[in-house]
Amino acid sequence: MQQTGSMTPMSKEMQDCVQACLSCHATCEETMSSCMQMGGQAQMQIMRTLMDCSEMTRMCADMMMRRSPMSAEMCALCARACDMCAEACRSMPDDPQMMRCAEACRRCADMCRSMAAAMA
Numbered sequence: 001m002q003q004t005g006s007m008t009p010m011s012k013e014m015q016d017c018v019q020a021c022l023s024c025h026a027t028c029e030e031t032m033s034s035c036m037q038m039g040g041q042a043q044m045q046i047m048r049t050l051m052d053c054s055e056m057t058r059m060c061a062d063m064m065m066r067r068s069p070m071s072a073e074m075c076a077l078c079a080r081a082c083d084m085c086a087e088a089c090r091s092m093p094d095d096p097q098m099m100r101c102a103e104a105c106r107r108c109a110d111m112c113r114s115m116a117a118a119m120a
Contacts, residue, residue: 007067014064017075017115021061024082024108028054031089031101046088050101053085057108064115072119075112082109 028050035043060078063071086105089098
């Protein structure tokens, strides 16, 4: 990242957390596309969780990148959304895309929890 004005560069931990959020966001979007192709009631319930997680991770990354004073709270909330999404995806253990998504969500949740604690 380029330094702009008086803004200090992001720490390595924050950069890693932003990347985990963006990766999780992309994986959730891919998984939603997969769910839409499958159809069915179970997928519709998972879709809501995927949508929430996708939006939260994108917003969390954006807020960290602009150094929002609400980043710590956002990271904590994002970790919760990622935990819920990982759990929903794990309900379909035979689906490789769901398992990839669960892993991306778990990794993002762990990083966001650490970031929330570091910024508190």
